[in-house]
């Protein structure tokens with residue numbers, strides 16, 4: 011604890027009597043245009059796929075077409091087919107999961123990101139360990155900017171939450187973009203309009 | 205309007221024609237110009253090397269020479285910026301006045317004289333090297349890093365010159381690598397930067413490389429001449445004063 | 449400063465022995481700078497965002513004491529253990545103690561510039577702990593036994609053929625295969641095994657929110673998340689300046705960070721770690737290591753606003769042509785050059801001079817650090833503290849003497865065109881470094897001063 015006291019002591023020396031004020035975050039406007047179009051455009055630009063659907067059945071059909079019957083699919087969206095998970099299961103056992111289907115709270119148009127919290131992940135490891143990831147986002151939940159996103163998140167007390175924008179990727183080898191660095195090799199977002 | 209001409213030391217020594225062009229150009233525009241003869245230097249070579257504390261004598265001399273004018277005009281963005289940012293002297297009131305009244309040549313033409321026409325003629329393809337201190341320091345033109353509306357005081361003037369064709373560059377405002385003592389202390393990088401800058405102009409068809417700062421142009425000229433290139437450097441004052 | 453053998457100029461000179469490689473390095477980084485420009489232009493309010501980010505960070509620096517206490521309280525309420533380290537050494541000891549407590553010898557670590565600054569890997573290695581860096585770029589330089597050359601793009605100086613060879617040696621990939629897709633897949637396999645077996649994961653921290661006690665970690669690869677979510681212990685290491693006041697301020701920084709860094713609209717993952725997963729323990733190590741001292745230095749304190757985006761490196765014409773290793777410090781480029789001398793002036797006295805002061809760095813910086821002005825200020829401080837070669841000191845003193853006396857100036861000018869005489873003399877080099885690859889300017893018949901006396905004063909004009 012000695013260092014704690016030492017550091018705090020060093021920091022307690024006021025540098026100025028007029029500390030810089032905080033800016034007004036609300037001053038930033040939403041982006042122009044239809045957020046759903048923009049979300050789709052941006053997400054595709056960063057390696058994500060988007061599929062516009064109007065029912066959960068369409069999502070099931072799409073997944074059935076893309077994955078063989080032997081694939082291990084976990085769905086945390088009750089309307090979408092896939093196995094559920096039992097609580098307190100060792101996350102290492104998800105290593106052979108081919109696809110995880112999750113439902114984020116919302117998407118963000120300006121950067122193609124989706125906000126998802128641990129209560130919707132089944133297990134926190136799932137969005138990262140699965141070979142592929144699919145998200146179901148209702149079109150009316152897509153926000154313009156990150157400012158709106160944090161306004162929406164507000165003071166919610168999530169143990170863990172993350173913005174996911176596309177498949178895991180790297181460009182560390184000579185700046186050539188490779189999808190599927192450590193996490194999912196693909197991300198499909200089902201844009202569900204009701 | 206009483207204007208003092210501030211001639212950077214290396215221009216005085218190596219490029220007198222630039223100072224002459226500046227003087228003639230200002231005179232043509234009807235300005236009453238004086239050249240205070242005991243001037244030496246703005247002190248930048250020392251200060252940028254970390255020896256700002258040794259510039260007192262030089263600064264006092266500067267203040268002695270340039271007090272009492274409405275404007276001080278200099279054909280160098282870098283020296284102008286240095287005076288603006290760092291001129292302090294025994295007579296601090298006089299120094300403060302000078303810091304406010306010192307102008308780089310092109311900004312003096314566009315902002316104070318509000319020049320809209322020139323009679324100059326220069327029938328060549330010209331590349332503009334935007335020296336960093338003028339551009340980023342004095343804000344003579346928009347900077348490629350910033351999300352802001354385009355403008356360029358220098359280009360505005362060059363567009364008034366008959367016959368002049370301004371070429372486009374791949375990198376509009378990359379540093380040439382002169383950097384004062386950097387040019388010798390970091391010789392390898394300095395030269396490489398200069399070679400790259402020259403190549404950008406040459407591949408885009410420039411016959412001349414111009415700019416607001418003769419120091420950068422001296423560095424680029426050194427490289428061009430070593431390459432035995434036919435491309436020449438020319439200070440913007442010489443173009444604006446040209447009656448070819 | 450006694451001339452160190454390997455200062456920036458010498459290392460840069462070596463780097464420039466291979467010109468095609470310099471060109472390649474320059475173009476690769478310039479390409480990223482251009483992507484950054486494109487991304488920035490997508491946001492009409494970009495400059496206002498930079499201003500807002502700068503204001504938040506200024507506010508943090510002015511109130512760091514209070515924010516840290518708030519953060520600590522919140523984090524503890526979240527079930528996180530908070531540690532305080534006064535310096536690098538203490539940080540390393542704390543991390544080691546946690547690892548030892550869990551009886552672990554193999555750990556994974558995602559990117560953290562702080563742990564680079566503290567040389568954590570070397571320290572843990574000495575204690576018999578194997579650290580695997582899981583960011584692909586960091587893993588590559590780690591296999592090669594090198595430090596990263598860039599804070600965001602650790603192996604930007606490596607060509608794919610060389611990485612192919614490295615992987616052939618270390619991971620047994622087929623010789624001659626240099627396909628980035630293939631090599632990334634091989635690394636994925638190799639690192640998956642580590643993720644699956646490692647019980648301790650270390651991460652860096654991009655932002656720590658005082659209001660909530662959560663830490664935010666941004667990656668593209670997902671390596672931080674995979675490491676943490678499969679481990680029993682999460683250790684997050686951060687400099688004390690990483691604090692931001694409230695959650696809503698993340699909106700500003702997450703909009704700026706990736707766009708500035710790589711031109712992406714956001715990193716693939718921006719993960720908010722607030723509470724450990726059930727059964728897991730989470731530690732946060734708050735590190736000072738010179739920061740509280742720097743906060744009291746008017747000219748240099750705002751370098752602590754840095755969010756480590758790397759934009760100043762990508763835009764720096766010197767960095768692009770000298771490579772990250774020429775800066776011989778964990779953080780290279782313009783920001784490294786103003787941070788390093790704060791830690792050890794003598795060792796890093798060369799860095800503030802490794803710049804033309806062009807100012808491009810300050811213009812791209814998302815938190816508006818006046819980097820080039822600080823480089824100038826550091827030069828003054830270094831010289832005053834005696835970190836300057838005697839040759840240079842003598843040269844500049846001579847120059848200053850001449851320039852303060854117009855009489856002598858005129859004489860020495862007329863005789864020798866003193867400029868070219870003085871400038872090259874500033875470096876301790878028998879060969880005139882100007883002339884090596886450049887012609888000297890032709891000496892005119894007369895100086896302007898002489899011309900003026902002849903042509904204007906004769907015409908009756910008085911000065």
Ligand code: SF4
Nearest residue numbers: 754755757758760813
């Ligand atoms: S100094 Fe600014 S530009 Fe450089 S890494 Fe830090 S935040 Fe980015």
